[in-house]
Amino acid sequence: DQQVKQNSPSLSVQEGRISILNCDYTNSMFDYFLWYKKYPAEGPTFLISISSIKDKNEDGRFTVFLNKSAKHLSLHIVPSQPGDSAVYFCAATWEKSSGDKLTFGTGTRLAVRP
Amino acid sequence: DTGVSQDPRHKITKRGQNVTFRCDPISEHNRLYWYRQTLGQGPEFLTYFQNEAQLEKSRLLSDRFSAERPKGSFSTLEIQRTEQGDSAMYLCASSTTRDGYTFGSGTRLTVV
Numbered sequence: 001d002q003q004v005k006q007n008s009p010s011l012s013v014q015e016g017r018i019s020i021l022n023c024d025y026t027n028s029m030f031d032y033f034l035w036y037k038k039y040p041a042e043g044p045t046f047l048i049s050i051s052s053i054k055d056k057n058e059d060g061r062f063t064v065f066l067n068k069s070a071k072h073l074s075l076h077i078v079p080s081q082p083g084d085s086a087v088y089f090c091a092a093t094w095e096k097s098s099g100d101k102l103t104f105g106t107g108t109r110l111a112v113r114p
Numbered sequence: 115d116t117g118v119s120q121d122p123r124h125k126i127t128k129r130g131q132n133v134t135f136r137c138d139p140i141s142e143h144n145r146l147y148w149y150r151q152t153l154g155q156g157p158e159f160l161t162y163f164q165n166e167a168q169l170e171k172s173r174l175l176s177d178r179f180s181a182e183r184p185k186g187s188f189s190t191l192e193i194q195r196t197e198q199g200d201s202a203m204y205l206c207a208s209s210t211t212r213d214g215y216t217f218g219s220g221t222r223l224t225v226v
Contacts, residue, residue, distance in 0.1 A: 004156070034213070043118070043205055043217030044157065089156050098170040099145055102215070104156030 003027045004092050006105035014113050019077040021108045023090030026071065030092040034102065035064060035075045038087045047088075048075070080112045118218035120206050126224045127196055134192045135221045139208030143216070146189050148181055149205040150174065151220070157205055163189060196225045 005024045013019045023033075031052040036044035050057040050064045050073065057064050063076045077084055087109050091102040119138040127133050139146050144165050149157035160179070162170045165186035175181075178196075183189040193200055201224050207217040 006156075009154075041219065043207070043219050045217070046213060046215055049213050091156075099147070099162040099164060100209070100211075101147065101159045101162055101170065102149075102157075103159070106154065106156050 001026075002106070003030075004090055004103050004105040006088075006090055006108050008108050009106070010109040010111070012111045012113060013080050015082055016079045019075075019080045019084065019110055019112070021075045021077075021088050021090075021110065023073045023075075023105055024071055025073075025092050027092070027094075027103070028071075029094045029096075030103075031094045032092065032100075033064070033066060033073050034091045034093075035062075036089045036091060036104075037084075038089060038107070044089055077110075080110075082112045082114050085110055085112050118206055118208055118216050120204075120218035120221050122221055123219065124222045124224075126226060129198060129225055130195055132192065132194045133196060133223065134190055135204055135206075135223075137189045137191070137206030137208075137218060138187075139189070139206070140216055143208035143210050143214070144186065145209045146183055147207045147209070147215070148189070148191050149207065149217075151203040151205060152201075160191075160204075193223075196223075198225045201225045 034049040035047040038044040066073045087107045090105040121136045146163040148160040151157045163183040178194045181191045203220045205220045209215045
């Protein structure tokens with residue numbers, strides 16, 4: 001049962017353009033969502049998060065949007081840079097979860113073309 | 115602080131052998147997690163420690179798997195009688211808050 005879904009395994013964008021990565025979830029208990037970035041041979045690194053009480057959170061070039069009614073979130077990267085090329089994971093948790101364990105999606109591989 | 119360290123980085127073992135991985139978390143982090151990632155999948159939760167207490171275990175963690183965190187410092191994950199299906203990347207993370215997860219680089223296990 002895949003509770004967090006990233007339906008696009010890969011995405012290619014031109015440098016300077018916007019990258020939009022999508023994520024859907026099925027578990028209504030989730031109330032906190034995170035995006036992680038992973039380079040080869042490294043562990044995932046935290047990028048940005050959003051609580052279910054908000055619909056948008058921005059941090060520099062990265063913005064996460066949350067649509068609770070659609071159980072959908074997206075990560076926007078503007079402008080995209082070649083160094084953004086990596087695998088991006090969407091993750092979710094809920095306030096009462098033990099120790100904030102995370103449920104991850106399967107990832108989207110972003111390639112930013114120079 | 116050098117972050118979360120995992121040892122070894124790679125392990126190749128024969129089916130049926132036992133293996134043990136070590137994780138050294140960030141020193142001030144009281145929470146420690148183990149996750150497993152297989153090819154084409156995201157990390158999957160295995161177990162969680164608050165200090166030295168193991169508070170939750172996933173059903174993915176069969177009785178061949180055991181994890182410890184003596185004295186609330188480093189942690190070990192042991193897999194007994196390894197099977198080919200155990201081949202994966204084993205990730206350790208530590209944190210103090212939900213945004214504070216810091217992952218190690220992982221141990222890649224290959225069972226042949």
